Amino acid sequence: MKKILHICASARGEESSSYRLSQQAIAELRGRYPDARVVLRDLHAEPLPHVDSLYSNTLARLPGGAPHAQGRSSLAWSDLLIEELKAADAVVIATPMHNFTVPSALKAWLDHVVRIGVTFNATSEGKVGTLPDRPVYIAVSMGGARARQPDFLEPYLRAILPTIGLKDLRFV
Template identity: 40%
Template sequence: MKLLHIDSSPLGANSVSRELTRRIVARWQATHPGTVVEHLDLAVDAPTHLNGDSLGFRLGYEDASLTEAQRRENAVSERLVSQFLAADVVVIGAPMYNFTIPSQLKAWIDRVAQAGRTFKYTEAGPVGLAGGKTVIVASTRGGAYASAPQMDHQESYLRTILAFFGVTDVRFVRAEGMAMGDTAKAAGLASAEADIAAHASEAANEGRTAIRA
């Protein structure tokens, strides 16, 4: 089993989302021994935002008609989409920035959202091509938005794009109120820990079912 561990917060050791993804990955490895983990740190190695060189995903990036910049950017896109498609499990650290996700995480999504690779268009509409994997999102928020969905363009966007890719098993570990004082932060972290434990128990049960099957 392959697990892709993605962090996007630039806060390093002060990042709550990074601490949560670390715990999620550790719990997953405990219930799925032998899982191979690959870490992608978008705060350190984020792809550039789409531009004239990277837009279009010309997968034949060795084509002589392409510029060196285009070949280089297409190679980045191919590496990222192949890495995503190869993963059985993806753990994403996604802090809320200004009601949405960090721009470096959006840049990664823009690289893996490729027609013919993660989705396709048909006469009946779009069809996701990246199903069959589990995605666990560590969602951290300074405020409390579970009761204010009109302000949430973080989790709602991630649910939408992952469903567009065909991913139906999407789980959230949510820590709200991280900037609302010590009491709210402690409650948010306790809630996130409960989510991690619940997902770990679910994963363990799935593992036992697979073994019996």
């Protein structure tokens, strides 16, 4: 294992519970693969734009993506984030629950990496992911008791990540 992608979706940085929980998964991976490099994608230190018209129009017209010439459009972000994801041998996601589901920062990341014609194809059998599978550790923190509230976070990630080929999900 050479590269671990560490995605942090809390606004609370290193104070965040999910970040601290995710450090356990990072430490375990580092113990097993001492030479692995950790690439941090902090979704609050560097906020992602929502998908814009260039991204949406390109998806509608050119499912494969097209070269972009307009700087950091959300399409450029999408290209960068997909490359980052492709290069990772393991992914560690640190996320709090916000209003029963993923925080908007993580949803924005998903909107950029779940891309038709690039990370999945729409077929008559449904959506088929194109990314090779690899372990995805997901460290979740929440304020309320799990049994006393709806949980759209875990089922959502269990549905969306396999859509792009990431099926080996390990929730913490």
